[in-house]
Amino acid sequence: MALWRFPSIVKRGVSSSLIRHLVGLSSSEYISGLLSPLSIHRKQSTWESNSKSCSFATKYGLSVNLLLVNFCSQAYKTCWSCKEKLTYSSKFCGNCSKLQPLDSSLNFFDVLGIEKIFNVDTKALTRTYRKLQADFHPDRYSVKSEQEQQYALEHSSAVNKAYRCLLHPVERALYLLVLAGQPLHEGQIDMEPSFLMEIMEVNEELAEATDQETVRTIGQRNQEIIDRLLREADAAFSAMNIEEARAVVAKIKYYNNIYEKVREYEREHGIVD
Template sequence: MWRAALSHRLRGGAAAASPWGRPGPPRPRSSLASCSASSSCWSCGLALPSASSPPRFCPSCRALQPPEPCADLFRLMGCKRTFQVDQGRLQQRFRSLQRALHPDYFSQRPQTEQDFSKQHSSLVNKAYRTLLNPLSRGLYLLELNGIELVKGTDTEADPEFLLEIMEINEKLSDANNDAKIEEMENFIAAKQEALTKGVRRAFDQDDLQEAKKLLAKMKYFANLEEKLKRKKIPF
């Protein structure tokens, strides 16, 4: 029955929910192009070097400057803007930035600077989480290229893939012991690994539409992973 219902939705009946999104209005290749940081120090007014890497400190009074309005998370974390990142280097950069920007180190500084340190720390946490996870990293790369996955419906969704997801959901619902849950966990992890490799190839070939298609599938499996986590939590 569920197969018939799904087929009806895909043929034009009630729209099937999907994480596939449609591209928004045309934008520059990088949405960061129109963003610029302040050119002078908020504390002493000295002109700041335009090429300095974030986070910026005034070369004269050493005051911490505010985060860039549209920070490039790859640049902030010292990574090349590619899908494949050096996780060891990413973690090292994260620890280094957190040590340098932790609010505790600015407790005796002006309130403005204390606020900036909190903003920087929050941004560093966001950058680390985004770039560490293949799905969020890929989605961010698409965003930098003017492509977003948005909530809604998509008539181009692959019917066979949606049927596969529904079948996996059924198996997950029926998994009522540790052995079956572990089997599903390994199966979903293997699917995600294969999709991640496909996304890497797509970005290497600059095929953004293929990357978008595969990342949308990864979102489905990420939802399944969350269901697995909840299923493993004892009541």
Template sequence: MWRKHTLAALRIINSTKFPFPLSDSLCFNLFYRNTSALHSSSSRFTERFGGSPFLSARTSFFPNPTILFGAKWIDILNFDHTRCFFCSESGSTEKLRRCWNCDAEGANTTPFLFCHTCRSVQPVDGSIDYFQIFGMERDYNVEVGELEREYKNWQRKLHPDLVHSKTQTEREYAAEQSARVIDAYRTLADPLTRAIYMMKLEGLIVDEEERITDLELLAEIMELREAVEEAEDAEALIQIQAQLQEKLQYWSNSFEDALRSKKYEDAHSSIRRMTYYKRANEEIIKKL
């Protein structure tokens, strides 16, 4: 039955002015060679088509049929390029990245910025998170010095003076990449925005304008505001600021522990506290 369906599908391609005629025997020989032949010629197969064929009792398939037929012809049958070809089982779901300029793929192309083959700047890849941009583990405890070094390194590579002679397309990609690097750095450099971003990576959105219902926190915030308003000089404000920094550090540590333990409600509560302490600190900075 599967052979019958395969031949029927290939006849559809053939009827749409396929680049070369396909007879039933050619269809079958092309996609369903015997297992021993595939094993004996695996190296030639890999060299010509990329990757290795999937072998099973039912079928073997080309992992990247676009290489053989071209995207135009594969799209006729609405094939999912990340799944197996003419097979009901799921294949690899790994995203195949290609350079927009030279069409290099896989190991020849960095997942984020430059193509290793032609060195052209690549478009923004939204699947790469902010930690990956800087080559860091997804960990709340960020080494700020390392983050800053990596940030400056990216900015040097994306400096307008280095891409001014490139095509309009590549200059636009460089500008988009630069903006994303800046946003990534600002997000990860601050403990609060880093915490909110890490919750987002967990699929949880934090409302920074959420109303406070915690009576204890409300009372503390009111007391803090009064202390800031009644501060007589800069020295008094600096003392309050030092207390705020201690509170921020405490709740930052609490967030890290809660996130690691997947206690998301506790993590959310920590963020709520950090949000108001940070705002109070900003008010103090304005008065200093």
């Protein structure tokens, strides 16, 4: 049975004693640093029902379901082939070199092995994606066992999904809100009437446009607004102000819809591919 080891650490200014209190570890469990998966499951259920703990997780941008695992410094598993003891994050066995199963608890940032931030370097992200796809491409495992072929498909699929989400700033922002425990659903935030009126006027202007220059001007003006809001979202996420981030991302979604309409017009008129 795998065991998760809890370190005595401080993360984002949160003391280890406070973490222990909120997660519900006993002194002996914290000192020994070991918990079984069954114990973790039970503590997750108890912890998730505690509104104070959920508020704490939201404030610090922590996933409620994965808080226990997120604070593990070292976790161990066994290689499915040679039974060698491996760290839980190992993708390949150091003894037999076999590809290991995908850890389904990983978020998209963990899958790609990048920092969980909003302001992602997309060029570096693409380089990382290409390397991982080369590592896990199913063709590399065509002569391997069926088990490794299946694992390769799982890893490759996870890398693809993570890359598609994190490459786009709007999707990335929405995903960060999900990880913070405050997903943004339609109708969840009441927008100011003046803002909605502004969006309506831009949509009407776009619908009535009859020439490319007008549409291009609308698109440029809209992009400037999106760029400003993206900077505001980055500042909010960096400060772990999730409430502010949600409000900004909600606005970005409206302007992103206008962006998509501009792109559709340009494609229809042969301006872009």
